[in-house]
Amino acid sequence: MKLYGYFRSSAAYRVRIALNLKGLAYEQVAVNLVRDEQRSEDSLVRNPQGLVPVLETDEGRWLTQSLAICEYLEERHPEPSILPDDLEGRARVRALSQVVASEIHPLNNLRVLKYLTGELGIEDERKLDWYRHWIHEGFLAMETMLAGASETGDFCHGSVPTLADICLVPQVFNARRFDCDLSDYPTILRIADHCDKLPCFADARPECQPDSL
Incomplete structure (x- = not known):
């Protein structure tokens, strides 16, 4: 597979x-978002949205949207699972995942931030206010969902990592990168820090990728 x-x-x-958790081998192909390589002709053939990631399967099919890719990997390679066995647990994990993937991230991704400072002419400090506001809105809800639930364990749901942790850890990384005050979210930080001790999470960190150099 190629990512x-x-x-x-x-x-x-x-x-x-997700790929690391499932122990799957894959090749990375860098698409530099700062240089708008995602808008190149080849990239738009793979994904007409001009976004990453795109997973090229062993059969040569191109899959887009990170949660859809993770669900594909779960169905294609069900062990170890990234979703609980019970229906209610699966719904809870998907809901926690969507807090990040559908509510926080779309408002704070690179193309939105570039639009704020470019077309709208918003100053960098105001852009950071925007970013931190939406982190706070999402993390406040997520902290409540996690801290108040008996299902929360070492991870977002129980004692093994799930799709919810897969979504949470990158968002915490980004929040720290933008110097967000995370002191109000001890459960989120505890879980993210616990995840980062595992090789499957640590090896996926941005600074460990070949195009980070």
Whole structure:
């Protein structure tokens, strides 16, 4: 398999974690988002949205959208699983994942930030206010969901990593990168720090990727 991505893309980061968790071999192909390589003709053939990640399967099919890719990997390679066995648990893990992937990340990804400072002419400090506001909104809800649930364990759900952790860890990495105050989210930080001690998460970190050099 080939993973087209960018070392600081949190969506690509999610897929790297999922691939590592399942012990799957893959080749990385760098797509530099800062240079707008995702808008190249070849990239748009792979994904008309001009986004990463794209996973090229062993059969040569191109898959897009990080959560859809993770679900594909789960169905194609079900062990070890990244979703609980019970229906309610699976729904909870998917809900936690969507807090990040559908609510926080779309408002704070690179193309939105570039639009704020470019077309709208917003100053960098105001851009950071925007970024931190949406981190706070999402993490406040997620902290409540995690801290108040008996299902929360060492990870977002129980004692093994799931899709929720796959989504949470890259978002915490980005929040720290933008100097967000995370002191109000002790459960989130505890889980993210626990995950980062595992090789499958640590090896997926942006600074460990070949295009980070």
